[in-house]
Amino acid sequence: MPERTSPSSRPSRAGSAAFVGLSLGLVIKVIFLATINATSIWALGRLVPEGVWVGVAFITIATLAIDIVYLAPGRWAIPFRYLLPGTIFLVAFQLYPVVYTASISTTNLGTGNILDKEAAIEQVIATSVGSTESDISYVARAAQSADGTLGLLLTDSRTDPPSHFVGTTEGLTPVDAAAIDFDGDRISEAAGFTALNLGQAADFETQLSELEVPAEEGIIRLQTFSRAALVGFRLQYDDASDTITDVETGTVYSPTEGFFRADDGTRLNPGWEVNVGFDNYRRVFNSEAVRGPFLRVFVWNWAFAAGTVLFSFALGLFLAVSLDHDELKGKRLYRSILIFPYALPSFLTVLVWQGMMNKDFGVINGLLNAEVPWLTDPWMARASLLLVSTWLSFPYFFLVSTGALQSIPSELVEAAKVDGANGPQAFRRVTLPLLLIAVAPLMISSFAFNFNNFNVVFFLNRGGPPIAGAQTPAGSTDILVTYTYRLAFESGRGQDLAFATAISILIFLHIALFSAWGFRKTARLEEI
Amino acid sequence: MTAPVVNRRPFGRWFREIGWRHVVGVAALIFSLFPVLFIISSSLNASGSLSSSGFFPSEFSLINYRDLLSGEDAPFLSWLWNTMLVAGGAAIANTAIAAFASYAFSRMRFAGRRAGLLSILLIQMFPTTLLFVALFVLVGDIGDIFPGLGLGSRLMLFIIYLGGALGVNTWLIKGYFDTIPRDLDESAIIDGATHAQIFFRVILPLAAPILAVVALITFVFTINEFLVASVVLGQGDAENFTLAVGMFRFVDGQGGEWGQFAAGSVMSGVPVVALFLFLQKYIVSGFTAGAVKG
Numbered sequence: 001m002p003e004r005t006s007p008s009s010r011p012s013r014a015g016s017a018a019f020v021g022l023s024l025g026l027v028i029k030v031i032f033l034a035t036i037n038a039t040s041i042w043a044l045g046r047l048v049p050e051g052v053w054v055g056v057a058f059i060t061i062a063t064l065a066i067d068i069v070y071l072a073p074g075r076w077a078i079p080f081r082y083l084l085p086g087t088i089f090l091v092a093f094q095l096y097p098v099v100y101t102a103s104i105s106t107t108n109l110g111t112g113n114i115l116d117k118e119a120a121i122e123q124v125i126a127t128s129v130g131s132t133e134s135d136i137s138y139v140a141r142a143a144q145s146a147d148g149t150l151g152l153l154l155t156d157s158r159t160d161p162p163s164h165f166v167g168t169t170e171g172l173t174p175v176d177a178a179a180i181d182f183d184g185d186r187i188s189e190a191a192g193f194t195a196l197n198l199g200q201a202a203d204f205e206t207q208l209s210e211l212e213v214p215a216e217e218g219i220i221r222l223q224t225f226s227r228a229a230l231v232g233f234r235l236q237y238d239d240a241s242d243t244i245t246d247v248e249t250g251t252v253y254s255p256t257e258g259f260f261r262a263d264d265g266t267r268l269n270p271g272w273e274v275n276v277g278f279d280n281y282r283r284v285f286n287s288e289a290v291r292g293p294f295l296r297v298f299v300w301n302w303a304f305a306a307g308t309v310l311f312s313f314a315l316g317l318f319l320a321v322s323l324d325h326d327e328l329k330g331k332r333l334y335r336s337i338l339i340f341p342y343a344l345p346s347f348l349t350v351l352v353w354q355g356m357m358n359k360d361f362g363v364i365n366g367l368l369n370a371e372v373p374w375l376t377d378p379w380m381a382r383a384s385l386l387l388v389s390t391w392l393s394f395p396y397f398f399l400v401s402t403g404a405l406q407s408i409p410s411e412l413v414e415a416a417k418v419d420g421a422n423g424p425q426a427f428r429r430v431t432l433p434l435l436l437i438a439v440a441p442l443m444i445s446s447f448a449f450n451f452n453n454f455n456v457v458f459f460l461n462r463g464g465p466p467i468a469g470a471q472t473p474a475g476s477t478d479i480l481v482t483y484t485y486r487l488a489f490e491s492g493r494g495q496d497l498a499f500a501t502a503i504s505i506l507i508f509l510h511i512a513l514f515s516a517w518g519f520r521k522t523a524r525l526e527e528i
Numbered sequence: 529m530t531a532p533v534v535n536r537r538p539f540g541r542w543f544r545e546i547g548w549r550h551v552v553g554v555a556a557l558i559f560s561l562f563p564v565l566f567i568i569s570s571s572l573n574a575s576g577s578l579s580s581s582g583f584f585p586s587e588f589s590l591i592n593y594r595d596l597l598s599g600e601d602a603p604f605l606s607w608l609w610n611t612m613l614v615a616g617g618a619a620i621a622n623t624a625i626a627a628f629a630s631y632a633f634s635r636m637r638f639a640g641r642r643a644g645l646l647s648i649l650l651i652q653m654f655p656t657t658l659l660f661v662a663l664f665v666l667v668g669d670i671g672d673i674f675p676g677l678g679l680g681s682r683l684m685l686f687i688i689y690l691g692g693a694l695g696v697n698t699w700l701i702k703g704y705f706d707t708i709p710r711d712l713d714e715s716a717i718i719d720g721a722t723h724a725q726i727f728f729r730v731i732l733p734l735a736a737p738i739l740a741v742v743a744l745i746t747f748v749f750t751i752n753e754f755l756v757a758s759v760v761l762g763q764g765d766a767e768n769f770t771l772a773v774g775m776f777r778f779v780d781g782q783g784g785e786w787g788q789f790a791a792g793s794v795m796s797g798v799p800v801v802a803l804f805l806f807l808q809k810y811i812v813s814g815f816t817a818g819a820v821k822g
Contacts, residue, residue, distance in 0.1 A: 025724060046673050055673075078723055082632035083644070086625040086694040093691025094651055097659035097666060104662060322552040327545070334553045336805055341560050343804035345751050347772045348793040351779050352563045355786060361578045363566055391559070399811075452655050454755050459776065481657060485755065488661050501661045508654055515653045 029070060036066055058096075062088050098508070105280055105501040108258050113271045113498075117255070120272035121237050124244065124260065126214065128235035138165075138220065140228035141186055142201040142208050143193035150207055152228055153187040153195055154220070166191045167213030167220055167228075186226075201225050235268070244268065280502035293467050293474035294483075294503075301479040304385065305451040309443050311390040316397025317435070321427070324405050335402070342395035350459040353388045357460075375461045378476035385477045389456045393446065397439070404438040405431070444518060448511075452481045462486075472499075480507050564797075571790035578786040592787035593795075601785055604792050606767045607774040610682055611751055611796075614770060618689040619747035623739055625693035626701050631727050633698070634705035635713065645699075652695035656688075657755045663688060664759045680764020685757055689750055697742050704738035705731060741810045744803060751800065771796055 040063040047055045065088075069080045107113075115123065138154040143166075145151065151168040164175045164187060173191065181189040188195045201208065213220040218232040235253075237244050244253040244260045253260035259271035283290050323334050341349065356363050357374035365372055374384045408431060416426040457463055463475035463482045473486045480503065488500035539547075566583060574589035596604050632638075633645055656663075664679075667688075671678015678684070708731060716726050732739070754772040761769055769777070775796075779789040804811065 025722075043674070050673055052669075052673065076638070079632040079636040079638040079641075082628040082636075082727075086629045086698070089625070089687070089690040090651065090694045093663070093688050094654075094656065094659070097656075097662040098654060100662040100666060101659055104665065109665070319552065319556050322549045325546065325549055328549050330550075330553070334557065336808065337557055338560050339804060339808065340564055340801060343748075343801045344564070344797045345748070345771075345800055347752055347754055347776065348567075348797055349563055351775065351789070352567045352793065355578050355779070356563060356566060358578060363583055367583065391563075395560070448653070452657055454657055455752060455772075458754070481755075484658070485660065488664075489759075497661050497665065504658050504661065507658055511653055515650070 033067065033070060037063060054096075058092065062091075101501045101504050101508075104498055105505050106275055106277055107273050107498050108271075108276050108279075109273050109498040109501075111495045112269060113258050113273050114495075115270055115272050117272040117274075120270050121244070121260075123270055124268045125233050125235050125237055128233050136217075136230040137223070138228045138230075139186065140222060140226060141188075141195040142204065142222070142225060143187075143190075143195045144200075144204075145192045145194075149193075150204060150211055151193045152211065152213060152220070152222065153190055153193060154228060155187065164190065166193055167215075169212065169214075172213055172215045172220070198225060276498075280499050281506075283499065284502065284506065289469075290472055293472060296467060297474055297478050297480060297483045300382070300477070301451065304382075304389070304457075304477075304479055305447050305453075307386050308389040308393060308450045308453075309447045311386060312393040312446075313397045313401075313439070313443060315390060315394040316399075317401045319394070319398045320401035320405055324402060335399070338398055339395050341391050342393065342399075346392055346455050347459055349392070350388060350456050353384075353391075354460050357384055376465055378465055378467075381461055381465060381477050385457065385460055388460055389450065389453065392456060393450070396446065397442075400439055400442055401435060404435045407438070408434050448515075451479070451511075452507075453479070454481050454485070457482045458485070567790045567793050570786060571794045573787055573790075575787070592791040596788040596791045596795075601788060602774060602778050602792075603767050603769075604774070604788075604795075607769050607771045608796065610768060611771040614682055614686050614689070614757075615747050615750035617686050618750045619743040621686075621690055622693040622697060622746045623701075623743040625690065626695075626697040626742065627732065627735070627739060628727075629694055629698050630701035630705050631731060633702045635710075635723075635726075635731075645702075648694050648698055652692075656692055657753075660755050660759045663756060667760055680761055680768055682761070682768055682770075685760045685770075688756060688760065689753075697746065700742055701735065701738055704735055708734050737810050740807060744807055744811065747803075748800060751796075 040059050043059055044056060047059065066084060069077050069084055136156075136158070138152075138156055140155075141153045143151050143153045149168060151166055154165040154167055154172075156163045156165070161177065164177055164180055166173045166175055175190045179190065180187050183195070186195070196204070208222055208225075211222065213228075215230060218230045220228050220230050222228050232247075234248055235244050235246055242255060245251070246253075251262050253262050253268055255261075257276070258274040259267040259269075261267045284294055285291060319338065323331055325331075354375070355361075359365060359371060359373050359376055362374070364374065373380050375381050412430050412434070413426050416430045417423075421429065457477055457479050461475070461477055463478035463486060465476050467474045467476055472483075473490060474483055475486075478486070484500045484503045484507070487496050487503065489495055569583060569585050570578075571592050572588055572590070573585040574587040574591055595601065599605060633641060667677075667679055667681075667684055670684070671681070676683065677687075712730050712734075713726050716730050721729070751770075752772060753770075754776065757770045758773045758776075761773055766774065766777075771792075775789065775792060778785060778792075
């Protein structure tokens with residue numbers, strides 16, 4: 001630290017320090033704020049036209065907060081200058097997703113219901129090309145642009161003068177007659193597309209016969225090399241009654257629960273996202289085929305987390321006690337190497353275990369010359385999972401217990417021995433209680449971590465082997481978070497996102513109850 | 529484990545006091561190192577399939593390393609680079625953000641301080657991993673408007689990881705800042721230092737050990753993070769994967785390219801273990817303060 005300056009020299013030094021701080025700080029501040037504001041205005045320019053009001057609100061509030069906090073002269077603003085960066089990311093990627101998870105859980109979002117209603121109607125209509133052909137037809141020529149895209153040069157003679165279009169898979173573009181090269185009454189070149197002669201067109205016959213130009217009332221297709229016709233949509237949406245009608249059969253589809261459905265129950269795909277209230281939660285509690293596996297996953301989740309912590313703590317403590325002796329040589333070497341399972345990235349080591357435990361090709365069965373179903377039998381798979389998760393976290397408890405043991409004064413143990421306690425008694429009555437005071441909070445946080453330890457469960461066995469007869473993809477070693485992941489992305493019915501979020505919310509509530517209990521037990525909060 | 533001590537006391541007594549500890553220690557070493565040695569051996573085995581990988585290489589060769597680095601079967605070097613980029617960036621940025629916040633919590637008194645600290649503790653009870661469905665939909669929506677930040681974007685993944693900066697890390701760093709004597713701040717104030725100068729010139733240099741631990745733990749946690757990375761990157765270009773996403777897809781199933789997977793594991797594991805051993809002393813103190821990694 002610099003020496004204290006004498007009172008007389010203080011003003012000038014303080015003045016110059018403040019000046020240097022001010023100028024450098026000011027430059028950084030101006031650049032920082034200008035960048036933030038410019039980026040925000042650019043982003044708002046994109047968000048407002050799309051009507052994404054959540055995004056608009058978030059960016060506006062965040063930018064205003066930044067401007068106010070970093071420009072306000074008052075002392076009150078100083079702490080918030082340090083807190084704001086983290087808070088913004090926290091709100092955007094922790095808090096908002098929690099709220100969003102809750103809101104998705106009351107919808108039917110998933111494969112088949114991912115669009116909004118408008119987009120779903122559009123897609124239903126656009127894919128409903130009928131067999132009947134309208135009487136609207138065009139004089140047509142196949143054409144190709146310089147980059148090889150195929151298109152149609154179309155003339156509609158119903159109007160006077162005739163109107164001209166270039167049609168591609170992207171859509172129909174009207175072209176002004178003045179900008180077209182004609183070859184008799186047919187177009188030879190327009191908007192960068194050059195007509196193909198019959199021989200060239202024949203080379204592209206397949207592509208041309210499959211070429212569909214989407215137009216407002218239907219799809220335009222080539223019938224011969226010189227004529228194209230508009231094929232109308234089979235399904236028509238009626239705005240007033242909000243129904244879709246099949247013009248060929250007369251069937252009327254009305255919107256119910258995210259799909260247009262006919263009276264006989266047939267529905268038009270895709271559907272759209274609608275609010276279904278608490279249906280997803282009801283499914284968990286009411287449907288036996290869902291509830292059964294869910295409860296098994298839930299119970300195993302507790303057993304897995306508790307088992308992992310207990311086994312790793314027991315093994316870690318045993319090793320710590322064994323290897324903590326003054327006359328033991330190579331203590332440091334043991335400690336450095338025992339940290340390996342913990343230090344190595346777990347996604348790699350768990351995948352290695354998965355390979356080693358393979359029933360047919362694995363090295364463990366190879367060495368044992370046996371066919372132990374390490375990962376394929378439900379109970380063996382659970383045992384194997386506990387073995388691997390213990391392997392992953394015993395070094396943590398070994399290191400922590402070693403540290404805790406060394407901080408316990410040896411006089412206490414000696415005093416107990418003087419009072420007549422033997423070794424085990426002194427350990428159980430003196431050392432262990434003191435050690436637990438230090439290690440118990442770490443056991444709780446390790447439990448919380450393992451409760452959601454996705455990697456070890458998913459990488460070892462993908463949660464398998466499957467529970468027989470389950471309606472949802474639940475496995476014997478699945479914990480809630482892997483179960484949720486599989487529901488969301490690997491369920492047989494495609495992505496069942498909404499149901500997965502409902503399970504996430506149930507996990508949240510459950511963690512909240514558990515931590516409320518934990519908060520009461522801990523005195524840590526009194527100190528802050 | 530030679531026993532010169534025998535001269536001073538009988539073997540039986542030596543074994544009861546010391547020797548059995550070596551037996552336990554060696555057994556623990558075998559348990560710890562078995563998968564590690566197996567994967568090193570697999571990586572050096574000329575025949576690259578899981579079924580032919582015994583505990584000792586049948587034919588020593590570096591061919592797995594060459595094949596993997598050639599990038600024909602998997603863009604391993606891109607994955608490694610992406611992981612270093614995302615995890616390195618997240619470690620530095622998260623530590624910086626947490627250090628800023630900790631300074632305010634440790635040194636300043638303001639309305640909402642206690643509530644803020646408690647909320648941080650509460651929020652981090654709800655792990656980011658459980659938010660993956662919402663993040664999946666959210667990132668998809670963002671990508672519709674800002675194509676560079678949609679599904680498949682490494683930058684977006686990095687930004688999402690910043691959401692976890694105000695968590696247990698803030699508590700760890702704040703705890704350490706609390707142990708730095710306030711006299712230092714006060715004498716700096718007398719010397720005319722501003723709050724920013726105190727933070728950058730006084731507090732940060734003194735807090736280097738805890739900052740290193742937090743950065744390392746964040747780094748390793750991010751390398752290990754699979755769920756969010758897979759949700760954000762999984763449907764995009766394989767070139768943009770992180771190691772966790774890429775290596776899982778690479779070995780998924782019956783382990784056909786086991787040798788190359790092994791070579792990749794060795795190459796990714798060595799730097800991390802080296803970092804751990806290098807910072808071992810600090811890490812243990814971080815553990816006792818309550819840090820948990822994946």
